Amino acid sequence: MTRPTNEPWLLTPGPLTTSKTTKDAMLRDWGSRDMAFLNTNRRIRSILLDLVNAADSHECVPVQGSGTFAVEAALGTLIKNTDKTLVLVNGAYGKRIARILEILGLNFTVQETPENQPNDVDALAGQLHSDPAISHVVAVHCETTSGLLNPIAEIADAVAKAGRKLIIDGMSAFGALPIDARDTQFEALIASSNKCLEGIPGLGFALIEKTALANAKGTSRSLCLDLFDQWQTMESNAQWRFTPPTHVIAALDSALSQLIAEGGPAGRLDRYKNNCRRLVNGMRALGFATLLPDTLQAPIIITFKMPTAKNFIFSNFYDHLKDQGYVIYPGKLTIIDSFRMGCIGHLTESQMSGALSAVEVALQRLGVAYPLKTPSPTNQTQRNVL
Amino acid sequence: MTRPTNEPWLLTPGPLTTSKTTKDAMLRDWGSRDMAFLNTNRRIRSILLDLVNAADSHECVPVQGSGTFAVEAALGTLIKNTDKTLVLVNGAYGKRIARILEILGLNFTVQETPENQPNDVDALAGQLHSDPAISHVVAVHCETTSGLLNPIAEIADAVAKAGRKLIIDGMSAFGALPIDARDTQFEALIASSNKCLEGIPGLGFALIEKTALANAKGTSRSLCLDLFDQWQTMESNAQWRFTPPTHVIAALDSALSQLIAEGGPAGRLDRYKNNCRRLVNGMRALGFATLLPDTLQAPIIITFKMPTAKNFIFSNFYDHLKDQGYVIYPGKLTIIDSFRMGCIGHLTESQMSGALSAVEVALQRLGVAYPLKTPSPTNQTQRNVL
Numbered sequence: 001m002t003r004p005t006n007e008p009w010l011l012t013p014g015p016l017t018t019s020k021t022t023k024d025a026m027l028r029d030w031g032s033r034d035m036a037f038l039n040t041n042r043r044i045r046s047i048l049l050d051l052v053n054a055a056d057s058h059e060c061v062p063v064q065g066s067g068t069f070a071v072e073a074a075l076g077t078l079i080k081n082t083d084k085t086l087v088l089v090n091g092a093y094g095k096r097i098a099r100i101l102e103i104l105g106l107n108f109t110v111q112e113t114p115e116n117q118p119n120d121v122d123a124l125a126g127q128l129h130s131d132p133a134i135s136h137v138v139a140v141h142c143e144t145t146s147g148l149l150n151p152i153a154e155i156a157d158a159v160a161k162a163g164r165k166l167i168i169d170g171m172s173a174f175g176a177l178p179i180d181a182r183d184t185q186f187e188a189l190i191a192s193s194n195k196c197l198e199g200i201p202g203l204g205f206a207l208i209e210k211t212a213l214a215n216a217k218g219t220s221r222s223l224c225l226d227l228f229d230q231w232q233t234m235e236s237n238a239q240w241r242f243t244p245p246t247h248v249i250a251a252l253d254s255a256l257s258q259l260i261a262e263g264g265p266a267g268r269l270d271r272y273k274n275n276c277r278r279l280v281n282g283m284r285a286l287g288f289a290t291l292l293p294d295t296l297q298a299p300i301i302i303t304f305k306m307p308t309a310k311n312f313i314f315s316n317f318y319d320h321l322k323d324q325g326y327v328i329y330p331g332k333l334t335i336i337d338s339f340r341m342g343c344i345g346h347l348t349e350s351q352m353s354g355a356l357s358a359v360e361v362a363l364q365r366l367g368v369a370y371p372l373k374t375p376s377p378t379n380q381t382q383r384n385v386l
Numbered sequence: 387m388t389r390p391t392n393e394p395w396l397l398t399p400g401p402l403t404t405s406k407t408t409k410d411a412m413l414r415d416w417g418s419r420d421m422a423f424l425n426t427n428r429r430i431r432s433i434l435l436d437l438v439n440a441a442d443s444h445e446c447v448p449v450q451g452s453g454t455f456a457v458e459a460a461l462g463t464l465i466k467n468t469d470k471t472l473v474l475v476n477g478a479y480g481k482r483i484a485r486i487l488e489i490l491g492l493n494f495t496v497q498e499t500p501e502n503q504p505n506d507v508d509a510l511a512g513q514l515h516s517d518p519a520i521s522h523v524v525a526v527h528c529e530t531t532s533g534l535l536n537p538i539a540e541i542a543d544a545v546a547k548a549g550r551k552l553i554i555d556g557m558s559a560f561g562a563l564p565i566d567a568r569d570t571q572f573e574a575l576i577a578s579s580n581k582c583l584e585g586i587p588g589l590g591f592a593l594i595e596k597t598a599l600a601n602a603k604g605t606s607r608s609l610c611l612d613l614f615d616q617w618q619t620m621e622s623n624a625q626w627r628f629t630p631p632t633h634v635i636a637a638l639d640s641a642l643s644q645l646i647a648e649g650g651p652a653g654r655l656d657r658y659k660n661n662c663r664r665l666v667n668g669m670r671a672l673g674f675a676t677l678l679p680d681t682l683q684a685p686i687i688i689t690f691k692m693p694t695a696k697n698f699i700f701s702n703f704y705d706h707l708k709d710q711g712y713v714i715y716p717g718k719l720t721i722i723d724s725f726r727m728g729c730i731g732h733l734t735e736s737q738m739s740g741a742l743s744a745v746e747v748a749l750q751r752l753g754v755a756y757p758l759k760t761p762s763p764t765n766q767t768q769r770n771v772l
Contacts, residue, residue, distance in 0.1 A: 007414050015418050015632045026412045026586075026633065028393050031713040032401050064588065065450040066628040069610045100609045194629060200412075202450065202588040202631035222608055223486045224455045242452040243580060245588035246401045247412065248631065327417040 008322060009351050012329045013144045013172055013301045014194045015201050016345030018255065022199065025254035026247040037246060038238040040253050045205075045234070047256045051174070051265060052189065054181035054207050061213070061227040061234070062205040064245055067171045067192035070204025072100045073225035074167060074188045075138070077216050078208070079106055083135040086111060086127060088119040088155070091145030092332050093169060097138050104221055109134070115146050115335050116291055121154045128162035136165045136187070141173035142298040145332045146291055147340065149177070149298035153184050160185040165212070171195055172300050175259060176268045176344070187212045193248060196268060196300070196344055199255040202248035272299040275343035275352050282356035283341075286363070287372030291338060300344050301329070306337035309368045314339060320362035326355045394708060395737050398715045399530045399558055399687045400580045401587050402731030404641065408585060411640035412633040423632060424624040426639050431591075431620070433642045437560070437651060438575065440567035440593050447599070447613040447620070448591040450631055453557045453578035456590025458486045459611035460553060460574045461524070463602050464594065465492055469521040472497060472513060474505040474541070477531030478718050479555060483524050490607055495520070501532050501721050502677055507540045514548035522551045522573070527559035528684040531718045532677055533726065535563070535684035539570050546571040551598070557581055558686050561645060562654045562730070573598045579634060582654060582686070582730055585641040588634035658685040661729035661738050668742035669727075672749070673758030677724060686730050687715070692723035695754045700725060706748035712741045 010017045030037040045060040054060075063073050075097070079085055085108040087098045094112075101108040111127055113120050119139060128134055137159045141152045152168060159166040165187040170179065174191030175198075181189075189207045193199035206227055208216075213231060220226035224242065233241045262268050276299035280290060283304060291303035306314065314330070317339075321328055331338030343352065363370045396403045416423040431446040440446075449459050461483070465471055471494040473484045480498075487494040497513055499506050505525060514520055523545045527538045538554060545552040551573040556565065560577030561584075567575075575593045579585035592613055594602075599617060606612035610628065619627045648654050662685035666676060669690060677689035692700065700716070703725075707714055717724030729738065749756045 008417065008420075010415055010417050012417055012419075014629055015415060017415050020413075023413045023415075023633075027406075027409045029396055029401060029403050029409075029586075031394065031396050031398055032587075033398075033716070034394075034708070034713055064452050064455060065610060066630070068628040069450060072608065072610045096609075103607065103609050103612075192629070200415075200631070200633045201418075201629045202634055221489065222458065222611070223482075223489050224451060224458045224611070225608070226489075242454040243400055243578070243587045244452070245586070245631065245634065247409075247586045247637075248588055248634070251633075322420070327420055330419070 008325045008327045009347060009355070010327050010345060011341045011343070011355055012327060013340070013342050013344070016194065016198070016342060017347055018198055018200055018251070019258060019346040021258060022251050022255045025250045026200070028250065030246040030250060032244050032246055033239055040249060041234070042238055044249065044253055044256060048205060049207060052179050052181050052207065057181050058207040058209055059213050059231055060205055060207050061231045062203055063225065063227065063230060064202070064242070065204060066201060067190070067194070067204045068096065069225065070190050070192060070206055071097060071169055073227050074190050074206040074208065075100055076104055076222055076225055077220045077227040078167065078188060078212055079136055080219055081106070084108065084133045085136040085138060086134045088124065088137065088139045088150070090117060090119060090148065090150070091115050091140065091143035093140045093143055093145060093171070097140070097169060115333050116148065118148060118296060119150045119155060121151055121158050124155060125158045125162065128158065128164060134164060136167060138167045138169065140169045141179070142177060142300050144172045144301055146303050147298055147301040148292055148296050152179065156184040156186060173298065176265050176272055176300070177298060178265065178269070193252045197252065197255055197259060198346055199252035200248055202245045203252060269299065271348065272344055274349050275299065275347060276302065278349045278352040279341060279343050279355065282352065283359070286356070286359060286370050291333070291336070301340050301342040303331060303333065303338050303340050306331070306339060307368070307372045309372060311367045313366070316366055317362050320365050321358050324358035324361060326358050394711045394713045395733060395741070396713050396731055397727045397729070397741055398713060399726070399728045399730070402580065402584070402728060403733055404584055404586055404637070405644060405732040407644060408637050408641045411636045412586070414636065416632040416636060418630050418632055419625055426635060427620070428624055430635065430639055430642060434591060435593060438565050438567050438593065443567050444593040444595055445599050445617055446591055446593050447617045448589055449611065449613065449616060450588070450628070451590060452587060453576070453580070453590045454482065455611065456576050456578060456592055457483060457555055459613050460576050460592040460594065461486055462490055462608055462611055463606045463613040464553065464574060464598055465522055466605055467492070470494065470519045471522040471524060472520045474510065474523065474525045474536070476503060476505060476534065476536070477501050477526065477529035479526045479529055479531060479557070483526070483555060501719050502534065504534060504682060505536045505541060507537055507544050510541060511544045511548065514544065514550055520550060522553060524553045524555065527554055527556045527565070528563060528686050530558045530687055532689050533684055533687040534678055534682050538565065542570040542572060559684065562651050562658050562686070563684065564651065564655070579638045582658070583638065583641055583645060584732055585638035586634055588631045589638060655685065657734065658730055660735050661685065661733060662688065664735045664738040665727060665729050665741065668738070669745070672742070672745060672756050677719070677722070687726050687728040689717060689719065689724050689726050692717070692725060693754070693758045695758060697753045699752070702752055703748050706751050707744050710744035710747060712744050
């Protein structure tokens with residue numbers, strides 16, 4: 001693989017390592033109103049729908065910015081002042097959704113579970129039953145805070161059964177973890193160019209149920225983040241309302257071709273599962289403990305508990321890994337001290353093995369004896385912390 | 387110059403032609419929390435302030451998205467519900483600012499001049515005198531709709547003399563047209579990575595006066611577009627709140643180095659002036675008429691009146707130019723039928739000459755005799771249209 005000297009492998013949840021082919025797609029300038037670019041735009045919108053079999057039921061509306069821009073845009077476009085939203089929270093991204101609703105001045109309530117436990121579907125059903133004012137539920141498919149996989153199909157069933165609307169933050173799941181619009185009812189599914197799709201960052205999108213989108217005129221509290229207006233313009237002339245990130249879009253177009261060549265989301269998930277298994281097994285062999293039991297772990301990003309060994313200073317550990325060409329991620333949990341290692345991006349088991357060797361070297365350099373002696377992921381100490 | 391086969395030159399206001407060096411800067415993935423990237427981020431924010439001598443008085447706050455995202459973000463962050471804003475309008479971008487204020491539910495009024503006439507500074511001074519409720523004035527430095535240069539220094543003087551605050555949309559001017567924060571008072575100056583800075587699209591920024599920014603906590607109606615919150619986070623750890631467009635930022639870093647090597651904004655302006663002169667002279671020799679007299683023309687983008695010759699069909703003209711490797715831009719005027727040709731981007735007089743030859747060939751292919759017989763830019767017919 002041809003790579004710039006000293007370019008590290010990014011074991012992060014995004015920005016992540018992308019392929020040379022994807023980056024090479026940015027070596028050309030596109031006129032944003034030119035037919036060739038408009039065709040690219042149409043193709044991307046169509047493929048994103050096809051990835052979850054949503055072409056008949058939904059529209060794809062992309063928007064400039066990070067994934068959170070797409071989340072705020074979708075919430076602000078679809079949720080009216082008369083609506084009430086229930087947010088399922090078990091990490092920072094669920095909390096961020098609640099914060100957006102608060103800033104937009106919308107009526108909402110939160111159902112929270114601990115960061116190492118999935119959304120509670122029975123409690124959700126109960127709350128929908130007891131509070132008829134709730135019109136929308138927002139859930140996070142894979143909570144990147146912990147790496148936890150929420151039971152999105154069960155959530156969708158409970159919401160549909162109660163006759164409410166579901167909005168899914170699929171940011172770090174879309175393109176790898178299975179979801180099918182024909183089986184899983186959602187009003188909107190939101191993601192970005194830069195996670196499992198392995199594009200570069202700068203673009204988000206929402207797949208929005210057609211009737212809901214058609215009824216969303218004038219709801220948005222923002223010009224830039226109005227997905228109804230964005231959609232109307234794209235339908236009329238395939239153009240973006242405001243200067244599109246042409247190079248990011250060209251990179252996503254290339255990345256989607258590569259995804260299809262890999263066998264689509266199922267093929268990509270296989271690679272990520274192998275990456276995850278290799279990384280978790282290797283780290284456990286070195287004595288690291290995962291936050292989550294394997295049954296809750298999405299093969300996206302893994303949270304490891306911070307070792308208690310005296311010489312294990314995270315910033316030094318990080319630097320020793322960086323020196324060896326691997327960038328990892330700090331923890332984001334409130335419940336325990338932790339760090340994270342991603343297994344998505346243009347990475348294979350070969351890079352996972354390389355990262356494990358680098359971890360071993362880092363421990364040696366830090367003077368930390370291994371295998372480490374850390375609590376196991378399910379022991380009492382951790383429960384007490386919660 | 388090494389370029390992909392069939393890549394056209396973009397004679398557009400953005401996305402525009404960027405250098406190979408700028409695009410090559412995107413061939414690497416960066417961890418968004420890694421020190422090397424954080425240093426890039428700091429460097430860019432510092433250089434953007436230095437370009438207009440604003441380091442002592444202002445803060446640079448970048449935001450993901452297009453230039454309009456930065457405009458909406460700055461307006462929403464700085465203008466409070468108790469404020470009243472006067473928008474100077476002589477084109478689509480002024481109108482867009484008014485539309486943003488309307489959607490944000492803010493109190494505003496508009497002072498409009500025709501699309502081929504600059505903002506009226508005397509009328510501005512009069513309105514500020516007669517309406518003491520006006521707290522803010524928003525002006526567009528170069529109105530890309532027409533290519534017109536508004537008298538920003540005089541506007542700033544009138545606003546400062548009246549004790550009000552000025553917000554400048556400097557989108558297509560910043561990095562080339564002169565502006566100096568030590569002489570020209572502004573509360574905010576907004577621009578993007580992708581115009582005269584010759585970066586790639588996907589990033590906007592606002593240079594915001596320090597006291598105004600410090601007083602902006604909680605004003606924004608959006609999470610993503612809250613520049614106070616964005617600034618606070620960047621000041622605390624140099625990180626972006628949400629996934630930054632790392633490749634776009636790396637490209638801007640490279641583009642800024644190239645701007646400095648070209649002699650800064652003054653050096654770049656020289657090149658653009660030469661481009662503009664070559665293009666306007668050549669087009670006039672072929673019989674095309676500019677919308678604007680030379681005294682009002684910014685060397686950014688030139689509006690040409692649509693020829694009246696029977697065989698001159700714009701879409702065919704566009705295609706013949708595209709075939710020859712030059713992309714131009716449709717008109718955006720409401721007053722007359724027109725098209726536009728940009729002279730910014732990584733282009734020199736050599737590309738202007740090439741474009742002129744291509745125009746001549748296009749006229750031949752269309753069967754349009756030239757020099758064309760079109761009205762001169764200052765004649766009575768055009769005035770009557772207004």
